[in-house]
Amino acid sequence: MSRYGLIARLSGLGIVTICCITALAQPVIFPNPLSPRIANYDINVKLDTEKRMLYGSETLTWFNKSADTITELQFHLYLNAFRNSKSTFMKESRGISRGFKLDKEGWGFIEVNKITLPSGEDLTERMEFIQPDDGNPDDKTVFRLPLPKPLAPGKSIVLNMDFTARLPEPPFARTGAKKEYFFVGQWFPKIGVYIDGKWNCHQFHAYSEFFADFGVYNVRITVPEKNIVGATGLEVEVEKNGDGTATHFYHAEDVHDFAWTTSPEFVEFKGKAQDVEIRVLMQPDHADQGPRHLEAAKAAVEYFQNWYGDYPFPNLTVVDPRRGASGSGGMEYPTLITAGTNYGLPKGVRAVEMVIIHEFGHNFWYHLLASNEFEESWMDEGINTYTEIQIMNDKYGPVGDGINFLGIKINDLQFQRALHLFNADVDPIMRKAWEFYSGGSYNANSYAKPGLVLTTLQNYLGKEMMQKIMRTYVERWRFKHPQTQDFITVANEVSGQDLNWFFDQALFSNAILDYGVERIFTREVKKGEGYDFTLMASKPDSLIRDDKGRSDAVAAKSKPKIYESGFYVRRLGMFKFPVEIVATFEGGEKVHEKWDGQELWKKFTYLKPNKLVSATVDPENKIPLDLNYTNNSKAVQASSLGVNKLSARWLFWMQFLLDQPEFLNILSAITILF
Amino acid sequence: MILKSLQHGFVQARSNKRMVAVYYLANLLFGLLLMLPLRAILSDFVGNSLMAARLAGPLDMDFLFEFFKHKNEAVSVFSGMSLVVPLVYWFFLLFLSGGALAVFAHGDKYHPTMFWGSAAKYFGRFCRLALWSVLFLAVLIAAYLSIIGIERLLLGSDPYQNLSYWKGWINLGLRSFLVLLFGLALDYGRIYTVLTDERNMRAALKHGIKFAFGNFLQTFGLAFMLLIIGAVLLVIYNPIANSLSAPHWLIVIMLFFVQQLYMVFRMLLRLTSYASQLHLYQQLAAEPVPATATSTSDLTMGDLGVAT
Numbered sequence: 001m002s003r004y005g006l007i008a009r010l011s012g013l014g015i016v017t018i019c020c021i022t023a024l025a026q027p028v029i030f031p032n033p034l035s036p037r038i039a040n041y042d043i044n045v046k047l048d049t050e051k052r053m054l055y056g057s058e059t060l061t062w063f064n065k066s067a068d069t070i071t072e073l074q075f076h077l078y079l080n081a082f083r084n085s086k087s088t089f090m091k092e093s094r095g096i097s098r099g100f101k102l103d104k105e106g107w108g109f110i111e112v113n114k115i116t117l118p119s120g121e122d123l124t125e126r127m128e129f130i131q132p133d134d135g136n137p138d139d140k141t142v143f144r145l146p147l148p149k150p151l152a153p154g155k156s157i158v159l160n161m162d163f164t165a166r167l168p169e170p171p172f173a174r175t176g177a178k179k180e181y182f183f184v185g186q187w188f189p190k191i192g193v194y195i196d197g198k199w200n201c202h203q204f205h206a207y208s209e210f211f212a213d214f215g216v217y218n219v220r221i222t223v224p225e226k227n228i229v230g231a232t233g234l235e236v237e238v239e240k241n242g243d244g245t246a247t248h249f250y251h252a253e254d255v256h257d258f259a260w261t262t263s264p265e266f267v268e269f270k271g272k273a274q275d276v277e278i279r280v281l282m283q284p285d286h287a288d289q290g291p292r293h294l295e296a297a298k299a300a301v302e303y304f305q306n307w308y309g310d311y312p313f314p315n316l317t318v319v320d321p322r323r324g325a326s327g328s329g330g331m332e333y334p335t336l337i338t339a340g341t342n343y344g345l346p347k348g349v350r351a352v353e354m355v356i357i358h359e360f361g362h363n364f365w366y367h368l369l370a371s372n373e374f375e376e377s378w379m380d381e382g383i384n385t386y387t388e389i390q391i392m393n394d395k396y397g398p399v400g401d402g403i404n405f406l407g408i409k410i411n412d413l414q415f416q417r418a419l420h421l422f423n424a425d426v427d428p429i430m431r432k433a434w435e436f437y438s439g440g441s442y443n444a445n446s447y448a449k450p451g452l453v454l455t456t457l458q459n460y461l462g463k464e465m466m467q468k469i470m471r472t473y474v475e476r477w478r479f480k481h482p483q484t485q486d487f488i489t490v491a492n493e494v495s496g497q498d499l500n501w502f503f504d505q506a507l508f509s510n511a512i513l514d515y516g517v518e519r520i521f522t523r524e525v526k527k528g529e530g531y532d533f534t535l536m537a538s539k540p541d542s543l544i545r546d547d548k549g550r551s552d553a554v555a556a557k558s559k560p561k562i563y564e565s566g567f568y569v570r571r572l573g574m575f576k577f578p579v580e581i582v583a584t585f586e587g588g589e590k591v592h593e594k595w596d597g598q599e600l601w602k603k604f605t606y607l608k609p610n611k612l613v614s615a616t617v618d619p620e621n622k623i624p625l626d627l628n629y630t631n632n633s634k635a636v637q638a639s640s641l642g643v644n645k646l647s648a649r650w651l652f653w654m655q656f657l658l659d660q661p662e663f664l665n666i667l668s669a670i671t672i673l674f
Numbered sequence: 675m676i677l678k679s680l681q682h683g684f685v686q687a688r689s690n691k692r693m694v695a696v697y698y699l700a701n702l703l704f705g706l707l708l709m710l711p712l713r714a715i716l717s718d719f720v721g722n723s724l725m726a727a728r729l730a731g732p733l734d735m736d737f738l739f740e741f742f743k744h745k746n747e748a749v750s751v752f753s754g755m756s757l758v759v760p761l762v763y764w765f766f767l768l769f770l771s772g773g774a775l776a777v778f779a780h781g782d783k784y785h786p787t788m789f790w791g792s793a794a795k796y797f798g799r800f801c802r803l804a805l806w807s808v809l810f811l812a813v814l815i816a817a818y819l820s821i822i823g824i825e826r827l828l829l830g831s832d833p834y835q836n837l838s839y840w841k842g843w844i845n846l847g848l849r850s851f852l853v854l855l856f857g858l859a860l861d862y863g864r865i866y867t868v869l870t871d872e873r874n875m876r877a878a879l880k881h882g883i884k885f886a887f888g889n890f891l892q893t894f895g896l897a898f899m900l901l902i903i904g905a906v907l908l909v910i911y912n913p914i915a916n917s918l919s920a921p922h923w924l925i926v927i928m929l930f931f932v933q934q935l936y937m938v939f940r941m942l943l944r945l946t947s948y949a950s951q952l953h954l955y956q957q958l959a960a961e962p963v964p965a966t967a968t969s970t971s972d973l974t975m976g977d978l979g980v981a982t
Contacts, residue, residue: 179832285834323835343835407916410735418739520722614724621736628744629736630725638722642729645926647713652915652933655705658763659940 026218027236027251034312035214035254035479038063039191046222046245047184047262052108052177054165058188063156066194070151073159074130074144074201075112078186079175081204082108082168086138088131089173092434093206097173100327108168108176112143112189116160121148123159133203133434141204142192161189171321171328173206175259181283183321183328183338185259186210193372195481202374207442208433209366209373209380212256214479222247223262230281230317231260232336254312254479255334256370261319269294273301277315283322286341289352293318293339296353300360303391307467308364309474316363318356330355332362348405350396354412357395358388368478376484377433377442378507382450383487387470389413389451390458413455417624419448424627425510429453430484452624453506456577459622460502461495469494505575506625513575515597515617516631522565522612565612566605567634571597573627582619585610612636675957676895683778683950687942692784693774697941700770702934704763708755715748716741730921768804771948772796775868778949796868802875803863810859810883814852821848854901858886858893861948865955889958896954900947904940911936 045056064070081089082102095101102108115123126148129140151157165187168176175185192201193213200211221229225246229235233252240246252258261281269280269290278297282290297318305311319338321329329340337359341352361384365371371379392401392412400409423444426437436442458466473482473490488503505511569581581593587610595602606612616633618626626632687694720726725737742749776792777784822845829837863875863882872878886893911932918929 283835285836323838324832343839409732414735414739417736418743421739421743616724628740630720630723630740630744633724635722635724635727639724639727639730640717641921641923641926642726642731643713643717643720645730645921645929646716646733647709648926648930648933650712651705651709652937654708655701655933655937656940658704658708658760659701659937659944 027234029234029251029253029314030312033254036063036065037215037254038065038213039256040215040217041188041258042218043188043258044220044222045188047182049177049180049182049224052167052169052182054163054167054184054187056163056165056188058161058163060159060161060189060191061156062159062191064151064153064194066197067153068194068197069153070147070194072144072146072199073157074142074192074199076186076190076192076201076204077110077112077141077143078190078204079108079110079165079167080140082106082172082176083140084138086136087141087204088134088136088139089141089204089206091136093173097206098327100170100172102172103169106169106172106176108166108172110163110165110187110189113162113164114160115145117148118158118160123148131203132201133205136203139203142201144199163189171325174328174331176325176327178322178325180265181261181263181322181325183259183261183319183325185257185328185331185333187259190257193481200372200374205374205434207436207439209377210257211372211374211481212370214254214256214370217250217252217255217258219250219252219258219260220247221250221260221262224264226264227262228264228266228268228281229260229262230266230279230319230336232258232334234315252334255367257333259333259336261328261336261338263322265322271298273298274305276301276305276311276313278318279315280318280320282320285323285343286320289320289341289345292347292352293320293341293356296339296356297360299353299395300357300391303357303395304361304364304387307390308387308470309478311363311368313363316360330359332359332366334363334367337362346405348400349403350392350401353396354388354392354402357391358384361387361391364474368474369480369482371482373433375432376430377446378429378450379482379484379487381446382429383454385416385447385451386454386458389416389455413451413624416448416451419444420452420625421627424449425512428510429507449625450507456506456623456625457491457499457502460578461497465495502577505577509574511574512627513577513623513625514572514627514631515577515579515623516570516572516628517581517615517617517634518568518570520567520612520615520634520636522563522636525562525564525607560609562607562609563611564605564607565636566603567612567615568601568603569595569615569617570601571599572631575625577623577625579617579623580619581615581617583615584613586613675892675954676899679896679950679954679957680899680946682953683946683948684942686778686781686949686953687945690777690784690945693777693789694938694941694945696784696789697770697774697944698938700763700766701937701941704759704766707759708752711751711755712748715745715751719745727921730926732919765801768800769793769797771864772800772868774945774948775864775952778952779865779868792868796864799867799873799875799878800864803860803867803878806876806879807856807860807863810879811856814856818848818852854894854897855886858897859883861951862886862893862955865952869952869955885955885958889954892954892958893951896950897947900943900950904943907936907939907943 040061042059043056045054047054062073081087084090084107085095112124112127115127117123123145126146127143129143131137131139132142147157167182167184167187170176170178171183175183175187190212192199193211194200202208202211217233219231221231222241222245223229225240225244229248231248231250232255233250236249236251238246238248250260265284266281267284267287267290269282271278271294278294278301280290280293280297282293297316301311301316313335315335317336319336321338321340326340329338331338337356339352339355339359345351362380365384366373366380373380389412395401397411400411402412402415403410423441426441427445429445429450431445433442433446436445454466469491472494473487476490477486484507488500491499565585567583569579576597578594578596581595581604583591583593583604583606585591585608589610591606593604604615614633614635618632621629719741720729725734728734729737770793772795773789773793776796777789780788782788825841829841833841859879859882861882862885863878866872866881866885867875867878914932915929918925918932
């Protein structure tokens with residue numbers, strides 16, 4: 001744990017407590033700000049549970065920490081993605097997100113009713129919707145606000161906004177309502193990021209997440225009194241309003257987003273991992289899985305802090321989405337994550353553990369290191385998938401860390417590799433999130449492939465070195481906006497190697513990696529035939545004689561047999577990567593080789609008294625990026641044992657299914673429709 | 675009575691080893707039809723990779739994913755065959771059941787003329803019986819849907835997942851129960867047809883349903899016991915098969931042997947069910963129903979419905 005994290009946590013919690021008691025001023029968690037605190041929000045919001053409406057007022061204090069004079073601001077209105085079927089999000093997703101569709105009356109929206117300066121000057125008329133990514137005039141997820149006077153570097157501006165929003169139903173693309181349950185994300189007018197001399201404020205796309213600046217949030221949430229609330233940051237106080245509602249005051253520092261949830265039905269579980277208080281909000285029908293969620297969250301916190309650095313925040317809230325609301329599941333917000341489960345989920349199916357470890361990981365790769373997920377989605381999702389693979393394997397592995405149920409054992413790494421296999425060369429990893437060939441390609445290149453890329457790199461550099469790289473990356477770039485090159489620079493610097501050759505191929509090209517063994521042979525070295533021009537003239541009766549004057553034939557009988565053996569290793573993809581090779585000979589002798597993998601193929605030959613049995617490239621499967629493990633090896637003599645066994649098993653199950661009662665399958669098929 | 679019928683059926687089935695062999699060979703043949711194309715594709719993909727030997731141990735999930743990625747024709751080949759082969763197999767079983775029931779009805783041992791002749795004789799009728807039984811199936815499905823509807827009324831459209839979960843298991847049990855009822859009607863319809871030489875299959879089905887429901891405790895009890903025996907056999911088989919996982923050719927042969935032994939038992943069980951149901955029917959029928967032909971030697975080509 002880092003020094004400032006500990007100090008901040010201890011002092012911050014104390015101060016928050018003091019402030020709760022005295023209610024004198026704005027609470028403080030971190031006396032020394034951890035981040036630049038560019039975008040700071042004070043928001044009052046009231047939820048109308050019947051109409052799914054939010055009535056909010058927001059005061060934004062934005063600091064111009066650039067060297068430029070700012071003449072306009074740009075804002076996200078994410079909820080307008082669900083305004084109608086013509087938004088860019090709806091067009092790209094065809095109205096389906098994570099398998100969910102909005103109800104007929106489930107559309108959501110956000111309206112900015114009024115924007116004023118503290119002086120009272122009304123800027124509302126200056127609002128103008130823009131579509132910087134696709135020019136879709138029906139998309140209202142971004143607006144610009146020309147300022148009445150330019151904002152000089154180092155100066156700040158305060159804006160007051162009134163807004164009204166309706167949440168989609170059911171929760172769709174992370175946010176929305178389902179009966180008594182509300183998950184409220186991307187819900188308020190949110191300023192974009194001014195970076196590299198311009199506004200970076202993308203429209204809301206079907207395949208994209210977010211990008212924002214850090215700040216301080218003071219949010220007062222008014223909900224029915226009976227409701228339980230969970231949110232980003234710390235709950236400072238709850239005030240009953242006397243009208244059946246209560247206002248929950250949440251305070252968060254050095255975060256770049258704020259989400260909250262409410263339901264009267266949540267069942268709470270509490271625990272602690274190291275110095276982090278964990279609160280789990282379960283649905284009543286999943287309450288028996290509360291301890292399981294808590295344990296997974298504890299494991300996540302401990303692994304990340306032990307391996308990758310300090311999580312400076314004092315708390316973490318895990319939300320279990322309601323049935324029919326899994327559109328809000330598996331999502332990350334600062335200090336608040338959502339999971340997802342089903343009643344009866346077996347312990348051996350570690351979906352809960354995987355999703356909690358993954359979503360908490362975002363509190364490092366998305367939250368502490370606020371990369372631009374619109375433009376470099378791999379820097380959050382991909383790095384996070386890599387850390388998820390490592391933690392799952394260490395905690396639940398080495399075999400069956402993802403699924404270990406009814407004899408079926410699958411590792412998380414194998415899941416990710418399967419995803420990659422089916423979208424291996426469609427796109428490079430480096431692409432804007434909405435510009436991938438398909439949703440499958442976005443998923444494969446944002447999640448799975450980067451996970452495999454970094455696991456491959458870890459196996460190449462060693463686990464310790466890779467953890468050192470990751471720790472340095474976290475330490476150096478926390479509370480900033482790292483970009484791909486920043487990660488590469490850290491990797492090069494810490495490893496002491498120029499790894500650009502690797503990252504160029506892995507991130508910036510769609511080159512596939514596949515090495516295979518071919519043309520394996522082993523044959524006895526026979527006596528030579530024909531003339532040997534140095535000997536034949538004087539000894540025409542013998543072609544070749546040894547040093548004792550014996551002819552080849554005689555010498556061969558008295559000498560042990562020699563075998564010439566060999567094989568070719570081929571690079572079947574464009575991705576060049578050094579590989580290890582092992583040649584196995586009769587008697588168990590193994591010869592280890594290395595090849596830089598630069599050429600298209602390399603031949604390996606041996607003269608040995610034993611026959612070659614087999615050759616394998618990457619024998620320990622250290623290169624999960626390799627598209628085909630099956631062609632990684634060849635044996636001189638083919639074995640049909642495995643195929644026979646699989647065939648026998650397959651035959652048996654076919655026989656068994658055929659023997660089921662007549663009409664069983666037909667009836668089942670019909671009834672399954674209902 | 676159930677146990678007596680079961681015992682009687684088992685003895686009768688066991689004494690007809692050739693018939694068990696016919697059923698087993700049919701099952702093996704159709705199983706091979708589904709297995710061999712996949713084996714060819716698998717063999718081609720594995721080649722002489724070391725994976726071929728590794729697969730003799732526990733299943734390698736990486737291999738499985740790679741196989742479907744690089745040999746996706748396997749999926750389409752299997753999808754096509756999995757529609758056709760079970761259908762043909764089902765008709766073939768319908769065909770064989772005429773022979774088996776006739777042999778049991780006459781208390782005889784397997785004789786090719788009797789078995790195959792009766793199979794041919796009753797096949798057309800059994801097909802008609804199966805078609806009529808679709809009506810009964812429709813009634814069962816309607817009953818099932820009504821129960822589902824009542825469940826929805828009771829639980830609403832938004833029940834807690836724990837309720838949905840247990841409802842799912844209950845519905846699965848209900849579906850299995852309905853399948854069993856359907857099987858009972860079809861089985862006793864066939865038995866009635868063989869014993870009385872009934873040609874009106876609507877009447878046979880009606881009789882089958884009437885008998886099955888009229889003696890529900892006995893007919894259902896017997897069918898349930900047979901189901902339990904099948905399940906117990908599977909429970910015994912599974913750990914034995916799973917323990918045979920060492921990558922050695924002897925183990926693979928042993929595995930194959932154990933698997934096929936289990937299938938032979940299943941075929942014996944199938945024939946036991948025919949024989950014991952027939953015995954139960956004969957015990958429970960209001961008036962004993964004589965078989966249309968009393969012995970194999972009495973069976974003429976005319977009896978078999980073949981023009982002479």
